[in-house]
Amino acid sequence: MIAEALASYANATARVFEDRAQSVGASEVGQCGRQVFWLKNEDDPAHSAPRDSDYEDTWGARTRGSIFETHFWEPALRQRFGDNLLYAGANQRTLTSEFLSATPDGLLIELPRDALASLGITDIGSDHSLLVECKTADPRAAFDAVKPEHAFQAQCQLGLVRELTKHRPDYALISYSDASFWNEGREFAVKFNEAVFINAKARARRIMTATAAEELPPEGWIAGGRECRYCPFTRACGRQRHAVPGQTDSKPDPQFIAEIADLARAAKQQESESDAANTKLRQLQHEIRERLRSHGLRRIEGDGVAVTWGSVKGRQSFDMKGIRQAAAAAGIDLTRFETVGDPTDRLVIRLTATTP
Numbered sequence: 001m002i003a004e005a006l007a008s009y010a011n012a013t014a015r016v017f018e019d020r021a022q023s024v025g026a027s028e029v030g031q032c033g034r035q036v037f038w039l040k041n042e043d044d045p046a047h048s049a050p051r052d053s054d055y056e057d058t059w060g061a062r063t064r065g066s067i068f069e070t071h072f073w074e075p076a077l078r079q080r081f082g083d084n085l086l087y088a089g090a091n092q093r094t095l096t097s098e099f100l101s102a103t104p105d106g107l108l109i110e111l112p113r114d115a116l117a118s119l120g121i122t123d124i125g126s127d128h129s130l131l132v133e134c135k136t137a138d139p140r141a142a143f144d145a146v147k148p149e150h151a152f153q154a155q156c157q158l159g160l161v162r163e164l165t166k167h168r169p170d171y172a173l174i175s176y177s178d179a180s181f182w183n184e185g186r187e188f189a190v191k192f193n194e195a196v197f198i199n200a201k202a203r204a205r206r207i208m209t210a211t212a213a214e215e216l217p218p219e220g221w222i223a224g225g226r227e228c229r230y231c232p233f234t235r236a237c238g239r240q241r242h243a244v245p246g247q248t249d250s251k252p253d254p255q256f257i258a259e260i261a262d263l264a265r266a267a268k269q270q271e272s273e274s275d276a277a278n279t280k281l282r283q284l285q286h287e288i289r290e291r292l293r294s295h296g297l298r299r300i301e302g303d304g305v306a307v308t309w310g311s312v313k314g315r316q317s318f319d320m321k322g323i324r325q326a327a328a329a330a331g332i333d334l335t336r337f338e339t340v341g342d343p344t345d346r347l348v349i350r351l352t353a354t355t356p
Contacts, residue, residue, distance in 0.1 A: 010059040015066055018176050022205035026102035026156035031227065032220035033207050038233045040208065049213065049236035057232070061136075064179060067104060072182070073175075077106060077132065086167075088132075090239045095160040099202040101158045106132045108165060116171065119189050125170035131158055132173050139180045144172050146188035152200065154190040155241045159197030214240060235342060242345040264349045 020028075028036050033103030041047035074089040083314055087093050093103050097157050108130045113123045115130060132231055137143070146154075154172035162168050164186055177183040210216055218237050220227035228234050252260075289309060292298065298309045327334050 007059065011061045014059065014062070015098065023096050023099050023101040023208055023210075026100070026153045026160075026200075027149075029100060029204050029207075030152040031232065032218065032223075033203070033210075033216040034213050034218050034237060035220060035227070035231045035233060036207050037210055037213050037216055038236070047212065047231060049233050051232040052235050055232040061138075062120050064242060065134070065136045068136050068177065068179075068182070073108070073134045073177070077108075081108055084108055095157075095164045097160055097163055098201055100160065100201045102153070102160045103132055104157045104161060105134045107161060107169065108132055109167065116173065116189050119187065121189055125168070127168040127170065129167045129169040130171055131169045132159060132175070132240055133157070135174060135176045135355060136179045137176045137179050137185070139184075143176055143186040150174055151190050152196070155193060155196040156200045158190075158192040159194070159200070162192070170185060182217040182340065189209055213237075238344070242343055244345050263353065267349055268351055 021043070024036060024040070028039075037047075038049045070089070074085075077085050077088065086107045086109060092103055092105070096103075109128060111124065111128050111130055113125070113128065115124050131154065135150060152175075154174060158172050170192050170194075173187055173189055175187045177187045178292055183252070209215065213236075218241055220231060220240065221237065228237075231237070274281055288307065292300065292307070292309055300307050324334060
C-alpha cells in the first residue's frame, strides 16, 4: 500500500524538462544510440517500437538525486557562494545547440584560479568559472574515477555553456555523494575537450536525423549488454538483430565477398586475442588469490590499489528434471506452462584458407 503511494507520488512530482523530444540531452547522448532513437520517437507511429511488456521504469535513483540536489546540494552551494552560483535551482537553464541540449546543475564564477588545487589542478583558467554537477551514488559503487558517461555529459555541458553564454569554463567538477552517508563522497575534475564536444554534437545529429533504428548500431549490446538491462526496447532490438534474410539466388560480386572476408578475418583475429586476454586475466586473478591465501588475507589496500576477496552466495536454481518427474507422478501437465522465447540467430565464421 505504501509502496504504491510512494511510486504514484514520485511519478506525479517528477521534474519535467523542456521538450527533449527535439534534442538529445547531455545525459542521453552517451547512451546506446538505438535506445535513444526509440525514446525520442515513442509518439511517432512510423518509427516507434513497443516497450518490453515486463519493463519497469524505476524511479528510485532519479528521485533520490533530485531530492538531494534540490533540498541539500543547491542550498549548500547557495549559502557558500551566494550570487556567484549561476544556473542552479530555480535559475537552471536548458541550453540547446542544433540537436544537443543540456541542463547543467550550476556554474560557479569569480573563483580563484587555484580553486581546484586540492585535486592537483593549479589553474582553472582565466574565466575564473567552474561548471558543477551533482551526483548521488550507491555506497557499494567504487569511487575510483569519474564514470565515463558522466565525463561525457560534462563535456557536453561545458561546450554548450561556452558556446551559448558569455562564460568560458575550462573545467567541470563532478561531485559524487554517498547516497547513505552524505558526508562521504569524491570529487573529480573534467577538463574541456573541444573534439569530444564536437563529436557529441555530431552523435546527437546522427540520432535525431536517423530515419530508422536500424541505421544506428545496437551499442548497448555491442558493449556487452550491461546497458540493455535498463533498456525498455530489448525485445524490439533483439528482433532486429536476429532477423536473418532469405538467401537470394544471385551471386554476390567479388568486391562484396572481399569486404565480408576482411571483416570475418578481423573478427577471428579479435576472437583469438580475446581468448588469449581472458586466459591471461584468469591467470593473474588466480595468482592474486593464491598470494592472498598464502598470507591469510582477504583485503589489501596500498600503492594506489584496493583488492577485496570474498565469498559469493550461490544462486538459487531448480532441478527441472526432478520437477518434471514429480509433476508427471502427480498427473500435472507442465506443457500448459511452457513458453517459447523470441527467435535468435547464430553467426558462424570459419577460415577456409590462409590469407595470401
